[in-house]
Amino acid sequence: MATENKTAELTELEQFRKDHGLALHEERPLTTLNLGPTHPATHGIFQNILQMDGEKIMDAVPTIGYIHRAFEKIAERRPFYQITPLTDRMNYCSSPINNMGYHMTVEKLLGITIPKRAQYIRVIMMELARISDHLICNSILGVDSGAFTGFLYVMQEREHIYDIYEEVCGARLTTNMGRIGGMERDLSPKALHLIDEFLKRFPKTWAEFEKMLTRNRIFIDRTTDVGAISAERALNYGFTGPNLRATGVDYDVRVMNPYSSYEDFEFEIPVGSKGDTYDRFLVRNEEVWQSLKIIEQAYKNLPEGSFHADAPHYYLPPKKDVYTSMEALIYHFKIVMGETDIPVGEVYHSVEGGNGELGFYLLSDGGRTPYRLHFRRPCFIYYQAYTEMIVGGQLADAVLTLSSLNVIAGELDA
Amino acid sequence: MELTNEDVLGKIISKFGEDNIQGAYSPDGIMTFTTNRETIIELIQYLHDDKELQLNFLTTMCGIHYPDQKDKELCVMYQLHSLRHNYRLRIKVYMPASDPIMPTLTTVYASSNWMERETFDFYGIQFLGHPNMTRILNIEEMEYHPMLKQYPLEDQLREDKIDTFFGR
Numbered sequence: 243m244a245t246e247n248k249t250a251e252l253t254e255l256e257q258f259r260k261d262h263g264l265a266l267h268e269e270r271p272l273t274t275l276n277l278g279p280t281h282p283a284t285h286g287i288f289q290n291i292l293q294m295d296g297e298k299i300m301d302a303v304p305t306i307g308y309i310h311r312a313f314e315k316i317a318e319r320r321p322f323y324q325i326t327p328l329t330d331r332m333n334y335c336s337s338p339i340n341n342m343g344y345h346m347t348v349e350k351l352l353g354i355t356i357p358k359r360a361q362y363i364r365v366i367m368m369e370l371a372r373i374s375d376h377l378i379c380n381s382i383l384g385v386d387s388g389a390f391t392g393f394l395y396v397m398q399e400r401e402h403i404y405d406i407y408e409e410v411c412g413a414r415l416t417t418n419m420g421r422i423g424g425m426e427r428d429l430s431p432k433a434l435h436l437i438d439e440f441l442k443r444f445p446k447t448w449a450e451f452e453k454m455l456t457r458n459r460i461f462i463d464r465t466t467d468v469g470a471i472s473a474e475r476a477l478n479y480g481f482t483g484p485n486l487r488a489t490g491v492d493y494d495v496r497v498m499n500p501y502s503s504y505e506d507f508e509f510e511i512p513v514g515s516k517g518d519t520y521d522r523f524l525v526r527n528e529e530v531w532q533s534l535k536i537i538e539q540a541y542k543n544l545p546e547g548s549f550h551a552d553a554p555h556y557y558l559p560p561k562k563d564v565y566t567s568m569e570a571l572i573y574h575f576k577i578v579m580g581e582t583d584i585p586v587g588e589v590y591h592s593v594e595g596g597n598g599e600l601g602f603y604l605l606s607d608g609g610r611t612p613y614r615l616h617f618r619r620p621c622f623i624y625y626q627a628y629t630e631m632i633v634g635g636q637l638a639d640a641v642l643t644l645s646s647l648n649v650i651a652g653e654l655d656a
Numbered sequence: 657m658e659l660t661n662e663d664v665l666g667k668i669i670s671k672f673g674e675d676n677i678q679g680a681y682s683p684d685g686i687m688t689f690t691t692n693r694e695t696i697i698e699l700i701q702y703l704h705d706d707k708e709l710q711l712n713f714l715t716t717m718c719g720i721h722y723p724d725q726k727d728k729e730l731c732v733m734y735q736l737h738s739l740r741h742n743y744r745l746r747i748k749v750y751m752p753a754s755d756p757i758m759p760t761l762t763t764v765y766a767s768s769n770w771m772e773r774e775t776f777d778f779y780g781i782q783f784l785g786h787p788n789m790t791r792i793l794n795i796e797e798m799e800y801h802p803m804l805k806q807y808p809l810e811d812q813l814r815e816d817k818i819d820t821f822f823g824r
Binding site for chain 1: 683684686688712713714715716718720733735739742744746765766767769770771774778791792793794795802803808809
């Protein structure tokens with residue numbers, strides 16, 4: 243209304259400008275604002291040089307590469323089993339998914355079949371990782387919009403997930419979990435107990451967290467239509483994972499190309515409609531419930547059998563055999579020195595990571611190291627769209643968009 | 657409708673000719689073939705627009721270096737995905753190291769923008785027509801393209817380097 247009136251009758255100043263042949267409004271100079279690389283609101287090393295008109299973002303130039311560690315180059319020098327720790331450090335919020343995605347790629351190259359029990363254990367671990375990933379993303383979204391309580395409350399649950407990791411593989415954050423050919427050890431009674439406890443306690447916590455934000459008027463006002471992207475643009479920008487599903491495309495690698503026995507489990511793919519921050523929040527929330535459902539099924543139907551494949555050429559023998567058996571000693575030596583025979587080949591394998599399709603393109607020339615190992619990092623690919631998503635919005639919305647996209651610096655820069 | 661490798665290959669060859677589509681094989685179930693720089697963009701645009709194939713998702717692309725292959729030292733691999741049919745396709749383009757030029761794919765896929773910058777950063781392959789052909793992960797002042805095979809990683813056993821501050 244106010245703007246309409248303005249165009250109709252000119253103010254005194256505007257009349258003066260018109261009479262003297264000047265532009266009606268003075269061109270305001272844009273302010274250059276450097277957001278990041280280390281800023282508490284960016285949750286990672288992201289730099290954006292913004293051109294601001296008041297509070298409005300007119301342009302953004304992202305700079306990335308601050309924690310580039312040349313993993314693809316390092317991988318060309320390491321024996322296959324030594325590459326797993328590199329993959330941990332990509333998406334460090336859900337390391338087991340990266341580890342196991344890499345293991346499955348190498349298993350595909352070697353042509354090893356994995357026993358059902360090992361596959362189910364992997365599914366449990368990967369879904370726990372997905373929960374911890376989504377839990378961080380959604381609770382930090384709360385922090386950025388001014389609700390700190392939920393973050394601390396669910397962070398305790400992440401600690402419990404890390405306790406399970408610790409019991410399974412000994413590490414908490416950069417897990418290096420599993421081996422090529424299965425898991426390094428079976429689930430211990432304590433690990434099973436911890437998973438059981440988690441399944442009983444977590445739904446209550448998550449329901450409370452949801453109750454705090456999902457129908458919260460302030461949160462809804464703050465997130466709807468913020469950082470929205472259409473399905474077409476999202477596909478053109480190579481979005482995958484929850485960010486793509488929030489736009490309404492039901493692409494999920496677990497369903498489209500099932501790996502590690504995902505076809506055995508009953509679960510749904512939640513999709514959004516508008517692709518805005520609120521939709522991404524809802525999709526991740528629902529995915530946590532679906533992951534819980536998968537863990538419950540896998541935990542209940544955990545098959546008997548071995549926790550690793552019968553592939554002595556690639557899977558380390560038990561340590562006690564190494565001291566007593568000649569064969570085990572030879573295999574142990576060959577595997578540790580990286581002298582195993584690796585077939586020549588070319589494989590692509592992808593898993594549904596915390597943020598989307600995490601792909602591994604492995605080219606082997608039969609040597610002790612990969613000839614080329616390329617990581618398809620979902621964050622690297624969809625972070626390109628960030629400029630398009632924040633231009634025209636407010637600075638505070640840019641921060642919300644960034645945290646709802648869940649860009650992980652380690653995966654972005656690899 | 658299920659797409660098979662033979663059908664898709666037949667369709668592509670009938671459109672672009674056998675000279676441009678060569679060496680088809682499927683190492684891991686994903687059909688892979690080689691094409692050339694003149695055809696690649698037109699081909700990907702065709703696969704993107706074709707109503708039947710709907711190969712309209714660029715999964716990934718990367719460079720590969722084969723220092724021993726004469727006049728085919730550098731390679732760029734594109735991997736496409738049809739979400740409609742759940743069908744994947746891999747396309748490779750080889751070029752000599754003395755002439756590392758490729759046309760840009762940013763006209764078709766916005767996602768290829770940073771992927772091409774990464775390929776340039778790692779392998780020195782220039783993408784003609786790219787809106788901002790600069791390094792992305794490494795620093796601007798870097799004088800070489802680190803993923804090329806002639807730059808080995810430092811030997812961890814070397815003894816000639818004296819570093820009193822970080823004590824090796």
